[in-house]
Amino acid sequence: DQQVKQNSPSLSVQEGRISILNCDYTNSMFDYFLWYKKYPAEGPTFLISISSIKDKNEDGRFTVFLNKSAKHLSLHIVPSQPGDSAVYFCASNNNDMRFGAGTRLTVKP
Amino acid sequence: NAGVTQTPKFRILKIGQSMTLQCTQDMNHNYMYWYRQDPGMGLKLIYYSVGAGITDKGEVPNGYNVSRSTTEDFPLRLELAAPSQTSVYFCASSKQGAVNTEAFFGQGTRLTVV
Numbered sequence: 057d058q059q060v061k062q063n064s065p066s067l068s069v070q071e072g073r074i075s076i077l078n079c080d081y082t083n084s085m086f087d088y089f090l091w092y093k094k095y096p097a098e099g100p101t102f103l104i105s106i107s108s109i110k111d112k113n114e115d116g117r118f119t120v121f122l123n124k125s126a127k128h129l130s131l132h133i134v135p136s137q138p139g140d141s142a143v144y145f146c147a148s149n150n151n152d153m154r155f156g157a158g159t160r161l162t163v164k165p
Numbered sequence: 166n167a168g169v170t171q172t173p174k175f176r177i178l179k180i181g182q183s184m185t186l187q188c189t190q191d192m193n194h195n196y197m198y199w200y201r202q203d204p205g206m207g208l209k210l211i212y213y214s215v216g217a218g219i220t221d222k223g224e225v226p227n228g229y230n231v232s233r234s235t236t237e238d239f240p241l242r243l244e245l246a247a248p249s250q251t252s253v254y255f256c257a258s259s260k261q262g263a264v265n266t267e268a269f270f271g272q273g274t275r276l277t278v279v
Binding site: 092098099101105145152156158 | 209210223257259261266272273
């Protein structure tokens with residue numbers, strides 16, 4: 057059972073524009089959701105998180121939105137930069153932290 | 166700060182051989198995890214541990230074993246390696262119960278079974 061789903065395997069945007077990455081989940085009991093960024097040949101690194109009691113968390117160019125009724129969260133990156141090109145994973149924070157399949161973001165100069 | 170350290174970085178195994186992937190963390194984290202990432206795929210949880218002496222199966226535990234005798238170390242054992250275990254393995258740790266519960270990952274171990 058896939059508890060966290062990322063249905064878009066890839067996304068391409070122009071530099072300076074907004075990138076929106078989406079994630080759906082099945083378990084209403086999750087406390088936290090996290091976004092990780094991964095470059096090739098490296099381990100994932102933490103990007104931003106959101107508590108289930110909030111609907112928005114912002115950190116510089118990165119904002120995560122949580123829609124509990126729809127069991128959906130999204131990561132907004134604005135403005136997008138070429139260095140943002142990476143694979144982005146959403147994850148649920150239970151004891152057994154589960155990851156989505158990832159979305160490969162390409163930001164074109 | 167070393168963070169999470171995995172060894173080896175690369176390994177080629179023959180079918181049927183066994184090996185242990187080492188993982189150690191120096192952040193006094195209670196939670197530790199093992200994931201595998203197949204080409205073009207996401208991270209699949211193999212095993213996790215919420216503290217020394219406690220381990221639990223994740224999504225894909227078959228063919229693997231773990232132990233957690235200390236807070237710092239969480240080795241992953243492959244018995245009777247199979248080509249299906251060719252993958253990149255990531256170890257991670259986190260401080261659950263704290264306000265910031267992000268996980269820190271190692272650099273990965275690229276394993277090829279031939």
